[in-house]
Amino acid sequence: MKWNWQHQEWPKVSFDASILERHEAEFLKQGGVLLGAFKHLKPAEETELLADTATSEALTTSAIEGEVLNRESVRSSILRHLGLPSASRQGNSREEGIARLMADLLRGRHDELTHERLWRWHEMLMDGRSSLATVGAYRTHPRPMQIVSGPEGRKVVHFEAPPSERVPQEMDAFLDWFNGSERDLPPIARAGIAHLYFESIHPFEDGNGRIGRAISEVALAQGLGDRSLAMLATEIESRQTEYYAALSSASRGLEATGWLTWFADVVLAGQRRTLKWIEFLIAKARLLDAVRGKVNQRQEKVLLRIFREGPSGFEGGLSAGNYQKITGASPATAGRDLAELVELGALRRTGKGKGTRYWLAVE
Structure with missing residues (x-):
């Protein structure tokens, strides 16, 4: 069996764009509704929404990888890295790292994706990890990079990424494609392909899932020309088994319609989740006003x-x-x-x- 990167046409994937037309139109429509609702919030409510949704994204993108972080520490760190008032609670290195990544996504959503930016994200996430041979750079180890499950002796290989010596050229091609595709592809298709493409290269020893989801957030924000406000990781975490199954299926060939359809549903659900959060903040303000005094x-x-x-x-x-x-x-x-x-x-x-x-x- 060949993995997607072993096919001669790699990294070119095919998909039925007509199936995604409804999703793409709905994404732009819901994006406009979200941004309009966001701009009608009071300044304090805007800050609260950004802090709360970024905290949820930080916690869930970490939870997908098996890391459990403290909500208050992460929230405080995100606010601090955005230069906003926060509690003095200091998080551990993992909480600080994911908070710095979320702050960078909010501040630099229009910045070009570069090797240096990805390496910086990896350093943020892996700060203090003495178990990794390489931090802040792509993997160089000679052993196969495999996604496996099961006990020793009965392990199942779900995916094997390109060997380490191919990673630099694969990442050069990926970044050229990503930075040159904004005008060629609609937002959801671009974000979904970017995630699949990056995860297939699996360029780092650890942290690929979190960085891959961050790349999708960048693509969605660029597609709207503003914050995407789609709680992507939060929605993915609620469908974690489906997520891994969809990625695994897509990694076996170059036909990506199934993966992109699943991904599109998740993006739209993530937008709806954020809209509920905005409605919640408005209801909160009304309730607190009603009971004040x-x-x-x-x-x-x-x-x-x-x-x-x-x-x-x-x-x-x-x-x-x-x-x-x-x-x-x-x-x-x-x-x-x-x-x-x-x-x-x-x-x-x-x-x-x-x-x-x-x-x-x-x-």
Whole structure:
């Protein structure tokens, strides 16, 4: 069996552009809606949206690769690297690294993609990794670069990338194609092909998935001429099994329609996810305005803490125990505070007894 890069026509892929026409049109339409909604936010809400969505993207693009990071540390670091006010919480090297990458994506979305920029991203992500022979440069090891699963002795090879000695010439060709294709391809097709192309080269020892998804974000932003605001990694993480299956299938040949159709659905869903986040921020502002002067410091602290979890809120809902832990209140005080928040219309209550849970009363 040949991998895609072993075919004579590589790296030229084929796809049915007519199948993607609806997706491309919807992407541009939804992109306009998102940017319009974004520009109607107050400055503080704009900052909050960028910080929250970038944090979600940082956490999920890392989670896809098996890394679990601290939300507050990542968010604080992103704000700091954007030059915005933030909490003083300092993240570890992995949290700082992904935060720096997200900040670079937000600031430099129109910058040309170069070897040096990719190497810099790799340094950000791999800071402090003593296990890697090469950081901030393409791989040079002689062993095959394989994607495998299964126990030792029964490993399954899902993909084998080009040998290390071919990586420099492959990356020269990739960057020439990427920087020269903005006018030739519609945004989703270009972003999807870029991701597949880069992942097929697999130029780094580690971090290829995160950098590949970042490259797709650059392509989408360039296609709109502004921030893409599509929560791509967040949406991919929710379909992780499909993601790997679609990539694996596409890596076996040069026909990419199936991969691009799947990718297009993910991009559009990512845009819808961001629109929900904007609607959530607007609902948050209305709710806080409605209860201003009617809640005590404990209640305000808890409302803000729940809002930081985003549209999905606390997983499983807020319990009285959560309230006590956040505020340090006694059980009796927590019960009274929660009852008042329900009466004010800030929270809604479900369940009974120990199963009682509280949810933000926003649609």
